[in-house]
Amino acid sequence: MAVPPPFSVRVADSDPSVGETAVSNPNRSVTTDSAQITEWNDAYVTVESYLCALGLRNKLLLSRAINEVLTRAGARVSEDPSLCIPSVAMEEVIQLVADWFSRVIGLDLPEDRLGARGRLALLLADLPGKNQDYFLLEPPLPEAVTAALRDSYLTESPGVERRSMTPQPITLNPIMCSATQWWQGLYRAPIFKRLLTATVLALLGVLLLVFFWR
Amino acid sequence: MDGLAHDQLPPTAHELPPLTARHDWWRRRAIVFGGAALITLIGVTLMGDLLWRLYGSFNGASAVLLGIFAVLFGLLAFGVMTAAAGFFVGLRGGAGLNPARGLTAEDLSAPLSPTVIVYPVYNENPVEVFERIRAVYRSLERTGRLEDFEVFVLSDSTSTENWIQEEFAWLQLCRELDAGGRIHYRRRQKNTDKKAGNISDFLQTWGGRYRYMVVMDADSVMSGDDLVRMAALMEKHPRVGLLQTAPRLARAASVHGRVQQFAFRLLGDMFTAGLNYWQGPSGNYWGHNAIIRLAPFAEFCALPDLPGKEPFGGKILSHDFVEAALMRKAGWEIWLLWDLEGSWEEGPPSLIDSAKRDRRWLQGNLQHTWLLFASGIHPISRLHLLLGILGYLSSPLWFLFLLINTLIVLNHEVTGLTLVPAESSLGQWLPFSLSTNQQGLVVFGATLVLLFLPKMLAFSQCLFDWKRTRKFGGLPGLIGSLLIETLYSALVAPIVMMFHTKFCFWLLLGRNVDWVAQQRDAVGNSWREALAAHGGQTLLGAVWLTAAFLIEPMLGYWLLPVLAPVVLAVPISVWSSRPGPGAALRRASLLITPEETAAPVEYAEIISREQQGVSILSERFESGDDLEGITRVIVDPYVNAVHVSLIAKSSAEEPVSDDDVAALKEQLMSQGPSGLDQNALRHLASCTGLMLDLHRSVWLTPFADLAPWWQHAIEHYRRRG
Numbered sequence: 001m002a003v004p005p006p007f008s009v010r011v012a013d014s015d016p017s018v019g020e021t022a023v024s025n026p027n028r029s030v031t032t033d034s035a036q037i038t039e040w041n042d043a044y045v046t047v048e049s050y051l052c053a054l055g056l057r058n059k060l061l062l063s064r065a066i067n068e069v070l071t072r073a074g075a076r077v078s079e080d081p082s083l084c085i086p087s088v089a090m091e092e093v094i095q096l097v098a099d100w101f102s103r104v105i106g107l108d109l110p111e112d113r114l115g116a117r118g119r120l121a122l123l124l125a126d127l128p129g130k131n132q133d134y135f136l137l138e139p140p141l142p143e144a145v146t147a148a149l150r151d152s153y154l155t156e157s158p159g160v161e162r163r164s165m166t167p168q169p170i171t172l173n174p175i176m177c178s179a180t181q182w183w184q185g186l187y188r189a190p191i192f193k194r195l196l197t198a199t200v201l202a203l204l205g206v207l208l209l210v211f212f213w214r
Numbered sequence: 215m216d217g218l219a220h221d222q223l224p225p226t227a228h229e230l231p232p233l234t235a236r237h238d239w240w241r242r243r244a245i246v247f248g249g250a251a252l253i254t255l256i257g258v259t260l261m262g263d264l265l266w267r268l269y270g271s272f273n274g275a276s277a278v279l280l281g282i283f284a285v286l287f288g289l290l291a292f293g294v295m296t297a298a299a300g301f302f303v304g305l306r307g308g309a310g311l312n313p314a315r316g317l318t319a320e321d322l323s324a325p326l327s328p329t330v331i332v333y334p335v336y337n338e339n340p341v342e343v344f345e346r347i348r349a350v351y352r353s354l355e356r357t358g359r360l361e362d363f364e365v366f367v368l369s370d371s372t373s374t375e376n377w378i379q380e381e382f383a384w385l386q387l388c389r390e391l392d393a394g395g396r397i398h399y400r401r402r403q404k405n406t407d408k409k410a411g412n413i414s415d416f417l418q419t420w421g422g423r424y425r426y427m428v429v430m431d432a433d434s435v436m437s438g439d440d441l442v443r444m445a446a447l448m449e450k451h452p453r454v455g456l457l458q459t460a461p462r463l464a465r466a467a468s469v470h471g472r473v474q475q476f477a478f479r480l481l482g483d484m485f486t487a488g489l490n491y492w493q494g495p496s497g498n499y500w501g502h503n504a505i506i507r508l509a510p511f512a513e514f515c516a517l518p519d520l521p522g523k524e525p526f527g528g529k530i531l532s533h534d535f536v537e538a539a540l541m542r543k544a545g546w547e548i549w550l551l552w553d554l555e556g557s558w559e560e561g562p563p564s565l566i567d568s569a570k571r572d573r574r575w576l577q578g579n580l581q582h583t584w585l586l587f588a589s590g591i592h593p594i595s596r597l598h599l600l601l602g603i604l605g606y607l608s609s610p611l612w613f614l615f616l617l618i619n620t621l622i623v624l625n626h627e628v629t630g631l632t633l634v635p636a637e638s639s640l641g642q643w644l645p646f647s648l649s650t651n652q653q654g655l656v657v658f659g660a661t662l663v664l665l666f667l668p669k670m671l672a673f674s675q676c677l678f679d680w681k682r683t684r685k686f687g688g689l690p691g692l693i694g695s696l697l698i699e700t701l702y703s704a705l706v707a708p709i710v711m712m713f714h715t716k717f718c719f720w721l722l723l724g725r726n727v728d729w730v731a732q733q734r735d736a737v738g739n740s741w742r743e744a745l746a747a748h749g750g751q752t753l754l755g756a757v758w759l760t761a762a763f764l765i766e767p768m769l770g771y772w773l774l775p776v777l778a779p780v781v782l783a784v785p786i787s788v789w790s791s792r793p794g795p796g797a798a799l800r801r802a803s804l805l806i807t808p809e810e811t812a813a814p815v816e817y818a819e820i821i822s823r824e825q826q827g828v829s830i831l832s833e834r835f836e837s838g839d840d841l842e843g844i845t846r847v848i849v850d851p852y853v854n855a856v857h858v859s860l861i862a863k864s865s866a867e868e869p870v871s872d873d874d875v876a877a878l879k880e881q882l883m884s885q886g887p888s889g890l891d892q893n894a895l896r897h898l899a900s901c902t903g904l905m906l907d908l909h910r911s912v913w914l915t916p917f918a919d920l921a922p923w924w925q926h927a928i929e930h931y932r933r934r935g
Contacts, residue, residue: 042916042917042918045917045932046913046917046928048932049928049929049931049932050851050913050931052931052932053849053850053851053852053931054851054852055852084916086916086917087914087915087916090913090914091914094910094913115855115906116854116855116858116859116906117855117859118855119851119852119854119855120852120855120856120859122852123385123389123852123855123856124385124389126389128852157398157399157400157420158364158395158398158420158423159423160419160420161420161421161422161423162418162419162420162421162422163417163418163421163422163508163509163512164418164512165414165417165418165421165512165515165516166516167516167517167518167519168514168516168518168540169518170518170585170588171588171589171590172521172584172585172587172588173587173588173589175587176583176584176587177521181521181522197722197723
């Protein structure tokens with residue numbers, strides 16, 4: 001794999017406002033080769049992890065995609081060395097997938113939604129599985145794959161067809177109703193409930209004594 | 215759907231063929247109820263006379279004892295008569311009494327009305343639930359009648375973990391089975407009225423699409439053949455409002471679970487055949503593994519609130535019995551399909567889990583007291599309600615029976631009074647004379663006969679049918695299993711009595727039950743859990759038993775078989791909840807059920823996938839981590855996309871302020887999800903923008919700057935890649 005540029009000692013611009021949305025690295029006033037190698041390695045590993053998370057298992061495709069992402073990231077970092085390389089690389093891979101998806105299905109959505117929609121479509125069209133060979137290939141893709149990606153979104157639940165369910169009152173007998181109302185009254189005043197429980201228990205005790213004491 | 219309008223009123227009896235060949239229900243009821251009444255009368259007479267002879271008079275305590283004995287003995291007698299009826303139905307091959315046998319090949323191949331299979335779930339293990347749905351769906355597929363059915367997963371899950379995993383499991387299932395548009399998922403954000411509310415909410419939204427609804431529990435599995443059979447029966451018999459199957463227990467691993475599973479399987483067929491013998495078209499609904507005609511269900515079975523507040527009033531907890539009573543009240547028939555083989559569920563794996571479930575059911579059944587005397591309820595529906603109530607009240611009655619006996623002996627010891635035995639009042643009616651001790655033994659023996667007769671009948675059913683015996687592990691295995699089941703039941707019954715008595719007491723004090731998800735897999739209870747659940751019982755049992763021996767040693771010996779298991783409740787509970795001893799019993803061909811001898815194809819598929827380590831979530835989720843769902847929904851590009859797409863389609867939960875969201879996000883990024891509580895996680899997971907933002911942030915932050923939690927989550931993909 002080609003080593004992505006830049007790969008030399010640079011004096012970075014430490015102005016954090018520079019660098020679009022990528023995270024700037026304020027500590028990187030002076031970077032060394034080994035520090036840069038570490039950063040590019042981190043970028044490589046993170047991009048590889050992300051593509052693996054997308055289900056890209058084919059090592060050749062994986063290498064090709066990582067190479068393209070790091071090349072793009074390298075171009076941006078060479079313009080603005082203050083940028084954090086792994087973050088730039090991750091921005092690029094997310095953008096790469098979203099752009100590719102947009103080109104394949106010809107859909108124009110806000111970037112964040114496009115990403116989510118694209119990822120969902122990849123999953124539903126089985127790009128991580130049987131259609132993996134087409135992942136990130138330049139369109140036109142075979143019509144079946146394009147259709148699968150275009151038509152892959154979560155369908156709404158089936159159309160609403162309501163049934164009304166209205167409870168009908170149950171006619172309880174009058175004694176039960178009165179007992180219920182009385183019990184409900186007790187619940188409004190817990191102290192009465194406790195008193196009642198204590199009284200009932202005391203009565204039971206007295207009754208038992210009467211029963212057993214001869 | 216043309217027939218939907220005609221489902222509002224049941225067609226009259228003479229228009230249609232009956233579901234079974236015979237319909238002399240009241241004669242059958244006379245046999246079963248009359249037989250039970252006669253047995254009870256004999257038992258109560260003997261017991262009453264015994265009390266008279268023992269005390270030389272009939273005082274208040276004797277009257278209370280006799281009353282309790284009458285209820286308990288009556289319940290036993292009724293169970294025996296039901297089992298005997300089932301036994302004879304079985305002997306005659308169920309001639310004319312098998313509702314499902316009336317179907318012809320034409321009935322089974324005729325077009326079916328749209329039927330929905332609903333799976334209400336509440337914080338259940340998503341992998342297990344969706345593996346079961348997969349098995350049911352594939353079984354339906356094999357029947358070639360898939361186009362007549364749809365599946366709806368109705369989630370009431372409040373746990374963010376379950377929510378996220380359910381969503382992805384649903385999508386995976388649709389992908390793997392190519393079932394998009396046939397398996398649907400809906401999650402309620404507020405689980406009003408629990409399971410009954412969940413189903414009612416579904417019906418009020420989508421109920422109009424379907425004519426029939428098969429209600430499943432989260433642990434239910436049914437064969438495709440039987441699902442088609444049930445729908446065909448509903449088509450053929452327009453007077454039927456509900457068909458209930460008799461689900462068999464399956465997949466138990468612990469000793470407790472395996473004993474229940476074995477007992478249900480051995481005795482269940484006989485009991486359900488017996489139930490069907492006397493209840494006929496006035497059957498009951500057990501809440502799941504049943505098919506329901508939706509038009510009358512929606513019209514007549516919406517549940518009103520009971521007068522008063524919970525625990526006795528308010529929302530009806532055990533909705534199934536009440537729905538059956540309301541359906542029957544409106545004139546619709548309810549049948550028990552006791553002869554369908556392809557209906558299964560899983561039971562609680564431990565004594566403590568059984569008790570948790572019983573506490574919910576006990577409150578629900580005691581609520582039914584209000585409906586016992588409600589107007590218009592069919593007498594047999596009242597009997598179902600009454601049996602449900604007595605099933606739980608029998609425990610405190612038994613407790614009271616033991617307590618009163620202890621108090622009587624205590625009274626004699628304290629007062630120094632001796633018993634003055636009297637002559638038997640039955641002497642003149644009997645051709646032989648019995649001493650008091652002999653009469654006591656007769657009463658005790660009669661009780662034992664009633665307890666063991668159903669087991670003996672079930673055993674003799676196997677002796678008449680060697681194929682059946684082999685399915686239970688062969689004759690030696692069957693005998694050994696019966697002995698273990700009898701011993702275990704004797705050990706556990708007093709512990710269950712203690713639980714139920716405590717729950718009744720709590721209810722009287724107004725303590726409500728919580729809605730907790732049922733644990734369905736046997737991982738075993740810890741000693742700490744067991745001590746918390748049984749500690750009070752152990753103490754009470756030990757004090758009571760010691761006191762009994764101090765008062766009168768004979769009383770101690772009499773109470774020993776009941777109170778010794780209570781004293782030993784903690785070790786019994788822990789041991790019986792563990793899968794290890796259960797597996798050892800299985801290896802020894804003990805407690806074997808036909809489903810284990812030859813696993814039904816539905817379970818064979820579930821087991822095979824489990825053994826291969828494949829599950830519906832294994833592709834994207836690492837199992838065994840408590841916060842795996844929230845971690846993957848933030849890190850995994852696909853899980854995140856699925857979740858975001860689904861929450862974008864539903865309205866958000868309660869709004870959270872931007873400051874709160876920012877603080878939660880900060881905490882989540884810096885510490886991982888372990889520092890946040892369930893409410894915070896749920897709020898975070900409900901915000902579409904935030905979920906997208908978090909996904910981006912985790913991946914854009916340099917690896918070295920990430921919290922260890924997220925580093926580990928990202929490394930997961932590198933390892934797998």
